[in-house]
Amino acid sequence: MAAEGEVLASLKDRFGGALRDLGLVRDRVVKAVIDRKDLVPVCKFLKDQLGFDHVSCITAVDWRDHFESVYHLTSWSRNVMVQINAWIPHDDPRIDSITPLWNGANVHEREAYDLMGIVYDGHPNLTRILLPKDFAFHPLRKDFPQEVDRQYISRRKIGGG
Amino acid sequence: MAEMWINMGPQHPMTHGLWNLRIKVDGETIVDAEPEIGYLHRGYEKIMEVREFQKNVVLTDRLCYVSSITWSHAYCLACEEMMGLDVPERAKYLRVITNELQRVASHLMWLAAYGPDLGLLTALLWALRERELFLDLIQLISGARMNQNYPRIGGVRNDAPPDFGKYCRKVIAHFRKKLEDHEKVFEQSKLFQMRTVGVGRISREDAIDWGVTGPNLRACGARIDLRKLDPYDAYPEIDFEPAVAHEGDSYARYKVRMDEMRTSCDLIEAALDKLPAGPYRSKPPRRAEGEGFRRTEDSRGEALFYVIGDGDDRPYRVKIRSPVYSNIFAAPLMMRGNKVADVVAIMGSIDVCVGEMDK
Numbered sequence: 049m050a051a052e053g054e055v056l057a058s059l060k061d062r063f064g065g066a067l068r069d070l071g072l073v074r075d076r077v078v079k080a081v082i083d084r085k086d087l088v089p090v091c092k093f094l095k096d097q098l099g100f101d102h103v104s105c106i107t108a109v110d111w112r113d114h115f116e117s118v119y120h121l122t123s124w125s126r127n128v129m130v131q132i133n134a135w136i137p138h139d140d141p142r143i144d145s146i147t148p149l150w151n152g153a154n155v156h157e158r159e160a161y162d163l164m165g166i167v168y169d170g171h172p173n174l175t176r177i178l179l180p181k182d183f184a185f186h187p188l189r190k191d192f193p194q195e196v197d198r199q200y201i202s203r204r205k206i207g208g209g
Numbered sequence: 210m211a212e213m214w215i216n217m218g219p220q221h222p223m224t225h226g227l228w229n230l231r232i233k234v235d236g237e238t239i240v241d242a243e244p245e246i247g248y249l250h251r252g253y254e255k256i257m258e259v260r261e262f263q264k265n266v267v268l269t270d271r272l273c274y275v276s277s278i279t280w281s282h283a284y285c286l287a288c289e290e291m292m293g294l295d296v297p298e299r300a301k302y303l304r305v306i307t308n309e310l311q312r313v314a315s316h317l318m319w320l321a322a323y324g325p326d327l328g329l330l331t332a333l334l335w336a337l338r339e340r341e342l343f344l345d346l347i348q349l350i351s352g353a354r355m356n357q358n359y360p361r362i363g364g365v366r367n368d369a370p371p372d373f374g375k376y377c378r379k380v381i382a383h384f385r386k387k388l389e390d391h392e393k394v395f396e397q398s399k400l401f402q403m404r405t406v407g408v409g410r411i412s413r414e415d416a417i418d419w420g421v422t423g424p425n426l427r428a429c430g431a432r433i434d435l436r437k438l439d440p441y442d443a444y445p446e447i448d449f450e451p452a453v454a455h456e457g458d459s460y461a462r463y464k465v466r467m468d469e470m471r472t473s474c475d476l477i478e479a480a481l482d483k484l485p486a487g488p489y490r491s492k493p494p495r496r497a498e499g500e501g502f503r504r505t506e507d508s509r510g511e512a513l514f515y516v517i518g519d520g521d522d523r524p525y526r527v528k529i530r531s532p533v534y535s536n537i538f539a540a541p542l543m544m545r546g547n548k549v550a551d552v553v554a555i556m557g558s559i560d561v562c563v564g565e566m567d568k
Contacts, residue, residue, distance in 0.1 A: 074290075076439060101417050104504065105513050105530040118528075120502065120513065124417065124431070127438050131502070152420025155538045163254070178247040178567060187255055188526075194259055 051126045052078050055098055059130075062093055068135070079131045084117070084143045087134045091121070091146050094130060099123050103146075106156035108164035110190045114138050117166055119146070136166065145171040163188040212240055215549075219248055223553045225322055226563030230540075230556065237548045242541040246534075249567035257527045262288055262497065263362055265524070270356045272529065273565040275318045276508045278311040278347070280565065281360040283505040284527075286441055287514035288362045288493070291501030297488045300364035301443040305480045306377070307350060307359060308442075309473040313384075314343040315508035316466045316473075319560045320391070323463070326557040327404050331394055339387055342380045349373060364490030374481045381474045392467060405459040409543040409555035412457060419542065420535035423510025424469060425559060428454045428461035435506040447479045459558035466560075495522050502528075509533055509560055531565040 056078050060070060069081035082090060094100040104120040115136040122129045136143050145168035147153045157168040158177040165186030168174055176183060185192055218229035227248040233241040253272070257265045269284040270277040282304055289296060296304075317340035324332020344354045350369050351357035359366050395401050411421070413429040426433055434451035436444045452468030454461035497518040504513040510532025519525040536559050543555050 102422075103420055104511060105515065105528065107515060107528040107530075109517060109526050118515065120515070120530075124433055124438075129439075129504075150420075151418050152535060155534060156420075159534075176247075178250040180247075187252060192255075194255060 052076055052128045055123075055126070055128050055130065058098060059090075059093075062097075063090060073131065076127060077129050077131065079133070081133045081135070084134045084136050087117075087119075087132070088144045088146065088149075090132065091119075091149055094121060094123075095149050099125050100130065101125070101150075103150045103152040103156065104129065106146075106153055106160055108160040108166045108188075110164060110188065112138070112190055115141050115164070115166060117143050117160065141165055142167045142169055144169050145174075147171050162186070165189060217552060218245075223326065223556055224563075225557075225561055228537075228561075228563055228566070230552070232544070232549070232552065234549060237550075239544045239547055239549060239552070242544045242552075244537050244540060246537070246563075246567055249563045251568065253529060253568040254527050257524060259523060261495075261522050262493070262518075262524060265527070266360060266362075267356075267358055269529075270358055271564065272531075272568070273509075273562045274355055275562060276311055276315040276565075277356050278307050278351075278359055279315075279505065279507045280512065281358070282308055283503060283507065283512045284514050284516075285360045285362045286503035286505060287501050287516045288497070289501070290503050291499050291516050291518055292362070292494055292497045294363050294493055295491060296364055296442070297491055298443075298485045299368075299487045300489045300491075302480050302484045303350075303365045303369060303489060304360065305443045305447070306369075306477050306484075307347065307365070309476045309480070310343050310347050310377075312508045313470050313473045314340050314347065316470050317343065319466060323557045324395075326553050327401060329395070329398060329401060332391070335387075335391060335394070339384055339391075342384065346373075346377060346380055349376060361490055362493040364488075366490070368489045369484075374484070377477055377481060381478060385471070385474060388467070388470060395463065395467075402460070404551070404554045405463060405558070407456075407458050407460075408547060408551050409459045409558060410457050411539065411543045415542055416457070416539065419539035421510070421539045422532050422535065423507065424452075424465045425462055425510065425536055425539075427452060428465045429457040430455040435504055435511060439504060441503065441505060443480060443483070446483065447476060449476055449479070459554050462558040462560075496520055504530075507532055509562060509565075510536060529565075529568055531568065533560070533562050533566040537561060537566060 066086045073079045100121045100123040102122040104122050107118050109116045117134045119132040160166050162176045212235045218224045219227050229245040231243045266281045269281045272280045317336045321333045321336035348354050351359040416429045452465045454464045498520040500517045502515040513530035515528035517526040
């Protein structure tokens with residue numbers, strides 16, 4: 049219980065005003081919502097001061113009016129995970145890369161670029177990883193259509209909604 | 210000598226699936242390596258957005274056919290986290306039992322693949338023979354040998370049949386004896402020792418920095434097991450010690466998996482002893498809003514599901530974090546400086562499953 053409270057308090061001390069939201073999700077998990085310009089300072093602070101050493105996951109979410117780049121960072125020694133949601137405007141999907149801090153971020157950022165089209169500035173090799181090199185779309189975006197009718201009939205469609 | 214790139218894959222006995230390993234060699238020595246993946250990309254995260262929460266379990270089963278239950282279980286945990294759903298006690302224990310059965314089956318499949326990689330065909334026949342017993346147990350409780358569709362959001366699909374515990378104990382007692390034979394076959398083989406000891410070494414710091422998890426990380430001397438560190442289900446109520454080795458080479462990775470099978474057997478027996486009576490499934494809401502993520506110790510490392518609901522009966526966004534995806538990109542570190550013939554010994558010891566890696 050103590051470790052996540054410590055992380056929460058030091059984040060609040062250091063970045064208080066810059067954070068859009070900060071809170072405990074459950075035991076051992078802290079969540080912070082930030083703007084994209086604060087990402088690298090927050091990550092650097094987590095790595096250098098609080099000993100976060102493992103990038104569990106990086107992903108991106110298309111909220112139609114903005115993107116979010118979601119980071120799940122773990123400190124094995126403290127046994128705490130921090131989830132960082134960084135807001136990115138929809139018309140300019142760019143954010144700084146954290147690959148210079150953790151090598152583990154490399155492939156996850158490439159995947160988010162491949163599937164969601166977020167450009168990670170400063171990434172050493174930002175190319176498609178899962179899809180072919182000449183693929184023209186970023187399929188996880190919400191404006192990329194799916195053949196829903198052929199695959200699956202949803203309850204709402206039967207009900208006429 | 211001039212350096213050159215060689216493609217190992219996409220069709221190669223070493224790959225165990227469809228992916229390509231490009232290695233840069235100087236004579237026989239590996240200078241650099243670069244995995245190329247994506248041949249098996251099926252667009253899981255997109256497909257899951259149009260299916261109802263519960264129906265996605267059928268899909269997550271097929272992420273890795275060797276380890277279906279653990280993957281569906283991770284997905285169900287994330288959904289429960291999002292819905293704020295409580296799972297009955299009995300279901301938690303049944304999940305532990307099926308997860309560990311699946312873990313042993315998965316590790317045995319790995320052993321069956323790793324042996325022939327190094328020219329030890331006995332391992333293939335023996336390990337698959339033992340795996341059959343565990344598949345029988347899984348079939349007994351879930352009705353299928355593979356792709357079981359067993360975990361449910363809010364519990365498990367059905368209760369354990371009568372005498373399930375008796376059969377489990379019988380198989381485990383038999384398997385413990387057989388496992389010693391397996392270890393003798395491997396560890397007394399001079400050939401196996403020569404090909405794995407000191408080959409594909411990675412330091413603990415590098416492994417953590419590159420996001421390596423699971424048995425591959427525990428082989429570097431790190432006591433990191435999410436069943437201990439971020440416990441879920443009934444794991445906090447059962448005492449066990451995760452298997453750890455210190456050398457960080459292919460042999461240590463083999464050793465950790467062998468010890469882990471023993472740990473899994475202990476866990477199954479302890480869970481059977483404590484298995485409480487009561488309901489095994491609670492009713493989940495059809496629609497959900499919010500976000501939830503949960504990470505579990507999969508057979509290959511840290512599996513993470515991040516699920517977002519927008520109030521509909523289907524997820525708005527699902528993110529799958531596959532441990533193999535990170536592990537395989539740390540492989541170049543293990544390979545540099547080794548010989549071309551060691552590639553098979555190194556990649557085999559990482560335990561690659563392309564289905565979950567390419568999503």
